[in-house]
Amino acid sequence: MNNNQELHIAVNQNIMEMEYAVRGPIPKRAAELIKQGMTTIPCNIGNPQAFGQKPISYYRQVLSLVEDPSKIARERKLNTILKHNIDALSGLNNTDFISDHVLNLSESFLVKTEIGLGAYSESNGPLFIREAIARFIDKRDEVDTSHGVSANPDNIFITNGASEGARRIIDLLIADKNDGIMIPIPQYPLYSATIKRSGGVQVNYYPDEDDGWSLNRSILEEALDFAIKDGVNVKGVVVINPGNPTGGILDEETIREVIDFAKKNSLVIIADEVYQENVYGAEFVSFAKVLGDEKVPLFSLHSISKGFIGECGHRGGYLEIRNPPKVLGNDVSFIDVILKQASVSLCSNTVGQLLVYLMVNSPEEGSAPYRQFVEEKQSILNDLYDKATMIREGLNQMDAVECFGRTGAMYLFPRLNKLPEGSTDFDYCMNLLEKTGLCTVNGSGFGQKEGTHHLRIAFLPSKGLLDRVLPEWIMFHNEYVNK
Amino acid sequence: MNNNQELHIAVNQNIMEMEYAVRGPIPKRAAELIKQGMTTIPCNIGNPQAFGQKPISYYRQVLSLVEDPSKIARERKLNTILKHNIDALSGLNNTDFISDHVLNLSESFLVKTEIGLGAYSESNGPLFIREAIARFIDKRDEVDTSHGVSANPDNIFITNGASEGARRIIDLLIADKNDGIMIPIPQYPLYSATIKRSGGVQVNYYPDEDDGWSLNRSILEEALDFAIKDGVNVKGVVVINPGNPTGGILDEETIREVIDFAKKNSLVIIADEVYQENVYGAEFVSFAKVLGDEKVPLFSLHSISKGFIGECGHRGGYLEIRNPPKVLGNDVSFIDVILKQASVSLCSNTVGQLLVYLMVNSPEEGSAPYRQFVEEKQSILNDLYDKATMIREGLNQMDAVECFGRTGAMYLFPRLNKLPEGSTDFDYCMNLLEKTGLCTVNGSGFGQKEGTHHLRIAFLPSKGLLDRVLPEWIMFHNEYVNK
DSSP states (O other): OOTTSOOEEOOOHHHHHOOOGGGSHHHHHHHHHHHTTOOOEETTSOOGGGGTOOOOHHHHHHHHHHHSTHHHHHHHHHHHHHHHOGGGGTTSOGGGSOOHHHHHHHHHHHHHHSSOSSSOOOTTOOHHHHHHHHHHHHHHTTOBTTBSOOOOGGGEEEESHHHHHHHHHHHHHOOSTTEEEEEESSOOHHHHHHHHHHTOEEEEEOOBGGGTSBOOHHHHHHHHHHHHHTTOEEEEEEEESSOTTTOOOOOHHHHHHHHHHHHHTTOEEEEEOTTTTOEESSOOOOHHHHHTTOOOOEEEEEESSSTTTOOGGGOOEEEEEESOOEETTSOOBHHHHHHHHHHHTOOOOHHHHHHHHHHTSOOOTTSTTHHHHHHHHHHHHHHHHHHHHHHHHHHHTSTTEEOOSOEETTEEOOEEOOOOTTOOHHHHHHHHHHHHOEEOEEGGGTOOOTTOOBEEEESOSOHHHHHHHHHHHHHHHHHHTTO | OOTTSOOEEOOOHHHHHOOOGGGSHHHHHHHHHHHTTOOOEETTSOOGGGGTOOOOHHHHHHHHHHHSTHHHHHHHHHHHHHHHOGGGGTTSOGGGSOOHHHHHHHHHHHHHHSSOSSSOOOTTOOHHHHHHHHHHHHHHTTOBTTBSOOOOGGGEEEESHHHHHHHHHHHHHOOSTTEEEEEESSOOHHHHHHHHHHTOEEEEEOOBGGGTSBOOHHHHHHHHHHHHHTTOEEEEEEEESSOTTTOOOOOHHHHHHHHHHHHHTTOEEEEEOTTTTOBSSSOOOOHHHHHTTOOOOEEEEEESSSTTTOOGGGOOEEEEEESOOEETTSOOBHHHHHHHHHHHTOOOOHHHHHHHHHHTSOOOTTSTTHHHHHHHHHHHHHHHHHHHHHHHHHHHTSTTEEOOSOOBTTEEOOEEOOOOTTOOHHHHHHHHHHHHOEEOEEGGGTOOOTTOOBEEEESOSOHHHHHHHHHHHHHHHHHHHTO
16 A cells, blocks of 8 residues: 555445435535625524524423533522512523422423433433323324323333334335335435345335325326335335425325225335424325324324424434334244334433423423513524415516425425426526525435426515525526527 | 235345344343333443433533524523622522633624524534544644644534444445444444344454454454455444443554454444443553555544533434545545435434534633542543442353453443353343342343353443442352252
8 A cells, every 4th residue: 555545445335325415515615604704594404593483481490400510509599589679689680590390390300210311211211201191192192091092101211212112113124136115205314324235225206296286096006016016015104294395184084095005015104293283284194193003003203393392402302103014934024123223322312312202392381481481482483484385475586486285394395387498497506506595405306207397485485585585596597498 | 915914025035134222121121120110220332321320510611502592692681680699699599600611602602603593404414513523632632733634524424322423334335235344342332233133244353352352353354254255245334332232442553453454354444432431450542543655544433421521312423534545436535425425314403513512612620610620520521430340340250251341332242151051141131130129131132152141231230230230240140040
């Protein structure tokens, strides 16, 4: 080896071929433009706090206390001083004080962890949090003693964001290069990247865009038949509901069709339900609820990064499993194998775990933090809807753009029916970035029907920012597509 | 598919074959015993805060403020009230107030992140933290304008603990089932598990236990020759310094031999240096420092989980790369590929990132938090050494037990020279657990020379706890091995 030469090494080709457009060439170009002094608007990714969305106050009050438990006693002392000698603290506002509710909750959290936030937890997360998640799921799905099937805390894994859970299942399912996983097109590229990384086959199915991204059994059967003819051994089907990037929302009947389809074909279902709070003009129905006592394996994902919470940086999520399969050839449950996978990473980060705990334990009506919590939550969710509506109105003023489906998740996925001869949605998004600073992701980054073009935009910028950039985008668009 | 039957599914055999003893059958048995009401002592894992080791106060003060930034202004108001009307706050102690130093640091951290802790950061971590890491490395390695090679922030990746960095490199290097990675025996099972998971070949080399776990070039050459004869294509060599599980500490000369060996054989070096602060009776020398301007690819790992910090649950670490190789067959740098790997997970958790920032930014002499910081740090490090010494003294009272090498990392790895006919160190550890509650890990979980038996114990329990359990262990031992 020559001392002045770089070593050239053969590497895992699956990693080389893996693509992840959400942080791909367009965001990379945006990073270059930022270095050159340009202001960009990062709509390539669902990262609400990057646009100034405030965290829920109550969550952060608890986090702050649990990270420095000596503060709990001090806050109690301050509250006592306030009670007896209010003048002494006249520089402070009411909001500068922490309610007993929050103090007690923080204290009880620390007692329950036994070892605080600084120690490795159990690899699947502390039992009391998994129990709280199970109660949350049962409440959400209206399970009671006479109706429905309860979630099992032993079948729940707390993870660093939802992505980690998805990766573990797909890694495990792909046993062979002919093994395939069905994914919707368009899809969140975590799925295509993970299937590629695991060396399996991506099997596409195509929700009906013109019918609001609806899905039905014949769409699934058709895709499966096609894969089987190709020699693919299909193991599971991914469903993203609400849809990313489409925003589409599945109704109960569709979910039942997916379950029947999986049952008939001995597939597992991977239900990405991280946007379950981001639903407008429809109701979220979980796969677990519709599944009931059907014995179809279900892996469902949830996260603290989305909804009204938006705590992306804290990396918390969970994977809940129903009807865990067994490993062919022996009697080991998937639960044990996934626990082993988790144990090699020791545990997910404990702050993410705490935020999951808070997510599944909203303050009860009448409690001290309740009113502020509900106000903040509603304000965030309403604001998101207003911004989606603003962008939809902008799209209406663009030549040959259609945006189908209801409003869900944090994204719109408009179809660009007209582009300059020979150009693609990638060119469009790159030009849009260069001209306006708006960073979106081209439809091909998510997959799309041959011959169609789209882009995904996260509806997260503030209204003021949208007021400024939407006219620029409309002007860019009408000029670009007509040139 | 029968509605009452579990689905049986073929899975990735590499995951099935992967083993991770640190959270394997012995700790699993401990969990069962706990459920039955037994008190166990979890020495199977380096998890200091689980034994009541206090976090560094200064770190947690910053974390607490950064999680709830509204507190910063409030603390300033409280400090003002204290200055002008000390009686009003007479219920509070001096330690109840936060220094301006900590307030300013927290504020400046938030300004530098721009988006707080709740947003996804860049996939490799915020640039200002990577710059701080580079400065820390240069200072540690005494790099200045006339001497040494500076760390490059673009070649640093902040990760969820050090494990994640190790996994990414090994995943990338194993391109084929004949590709191998050299690891020391005994080793930390993250390495054997990850190599198995990636479908590669584990190539063992054997540091010399009786010579204090020393290493030299001929040990490495011998292992490599053996592997080559077996048809293995060796890509890299893992070195753990200070050693886990052995506690062995490598000197500069040995590190130079490893580098020469890697250079001659075109291997990359993976240097696990997470225990760099846990060194007694010797000095830590980094691979980067000895490497200098040699063009050998080096991947070095560090973590917030070890040292005097022990913030395991917060999952923070970094991977620093020197002389990044290029991918064979094209011009892509490993840096770009590892960045793509990281981007699929979006980013590491931001609290772990902040703790990495604090780790590489110790308070300077004369600053407000300095004295307390140094006292806490020294007290933790001294306490660890005392506890290691107590356990060594206990081992001396056990029949046919030898414990070689200096004291480093957080572990002792004594050799059990006498065991009952036909029994193994696994049986020993399981019996030790059942009889005394002490949860250790058998040597075979880390690998060991054929015919030898060991156990690994983390020297973390409090002195009081050791005072109680060591006599029980000694009694158990002398009875068990002589029965």
